[in-house]
Amino acid sequence: MIEFEYTITDKLGIHARPAGLLVREASKYNSDISLKIGEKTADAKKIFSVMGLAAKQGDRTQITVSGEDESTASEALQSFFGVNL
Amino acid sequence: MLNFLRRKKATGQPGVVLSPQDGEIFSITEMPDPIFAEKILGDGVCILPANNYIYSPVDGCVDNVAGTGHAMGIISEDGAEIMIHIGVDTVELKGQGFKVNVKQGQKIKAGDLLCEVDVNFIKSKGYKPHTAVVLTNGGAFSVVGISTQKVKAGKDVAFRFAPTGATS
Numbered sequence: 706m707i708e709f710e711y712t713i714t715d716k717l718g719i720h721a722r723p724a725g726l727l728v729r730e731a732s733k734y735n736s737d738i739s740l741k742i743g744e745k746t747a748d749a750k751k752i753f754s755v756m757g758l759a760a761k762q763g764d765r766t767q768i769t770v771s772g773e774d775e776s777t778a779s780e781a782l783q784s785f786f787g788v789n790l
Numbered sequence: 791m792l793n794f795l796r797r798k799k800a801t802g803q804p805g806v807v808l809s810p811q812d813g814e815i816f817s818i819t820e821m822p823d824p825i826f827a828e829k830i831l832g833d834g835v836c837i838l839p840a841n842n843y844i845y846s847p848v849d850g851c852v853d854n855v856a857g858t859g860h861a862m863g864i865i866s867e868d869g870a871e872i873m874i875h876i877g878v879d880t881v882e883l884k885g886q887g888f889k890v891n892v893k894q895g896q897k898i899k900a901g902d903l904l905c906e907v908d909v910n911f912i913k914s915k916g917y918k919p920h921t922a923v924v925l926t927n928g929g930a931f932s933v934v935g936i937s938t939q940k941v942k943a944g945k946d947v948a949f950r951f952a953p954t955g956a957t958s
Contacts, residue, residue: 717881717882720856720858720861720881721831721856721861721873721875721881722823722825725825725830725831726825726830729830751927752831752832752863752871752873752926752927753853753854753863753865753871753873753926753927756856756861756863756873757853757863759854759856759857761857
């Protein structure tokens with residue numbers, strides 16, 4: 706299991722567009738990928754789950770990646786967050 | 791008592807997503823926003839709206855509502871996840887022009903008023919008003935037929951869906 710933190714810098718937060726891109730990215734990997742902000746946890750492969758987080762700029766997000774391809778997936782996701790959020 | 795909030799006596803039918811808005815309906819590939827047109831969020835339709843009222847397209851439950859009011863997710867009684875996204879890039883309006891009538895977790899019937907959007911206002915701000923209606927759990931269900939015509943909200947079918955892998 707690999708965990709990392711990312712603070713959302715996008716001023717619009719995780720709205721439909723980045724949420725859709727995130728789900729597409731996360732779905733490339735077999736690992737389970739979750740996002741946690743405060744008390745809310747979301748499955749990064751499910752769009753409704755990610756939208757339900759209503760993540761805003763400045764929110765500290767804990768990303769947990771767990772599975773056989775976790776190191777590749779967490780590297781790709783760190784890069785994804787940096788570029789898109 | 792709240793019947794005035796309902797447009798018609800619409801009833802949700804299995805596998806049917808009614809149009810949430812009056813207007814002209816097109817394939818989602820016509821949506822002037824690549825995240826929708828490329829079906830990254832899922833298959834569905836877009837609607838060039840004829841008025842400001844958005845009604846529930848199914849019987850189900852409100853799963854999520856964007857804080858800005860321009861997008862919401864609904865889960866139908868038969869398990870389809872349907873996102874309604876109003877306008878293109880309208881997240882940037884930060885709620886201006888949107889009046890949401892439902893809450894997260896609320897049970898809804900097809901034809902219940904979900905949201906009012908001031909179409910002329912969002913156009914005046916330079917945004918396109920197209921409403922996207924997308925089936926977001928495409929792994930479980932597939933869109934099997936979409937309407938391409940003028941539609942009445944809560945009355946005409948926007949699209950139909952079926953369990954993925956089912957023979958049709």
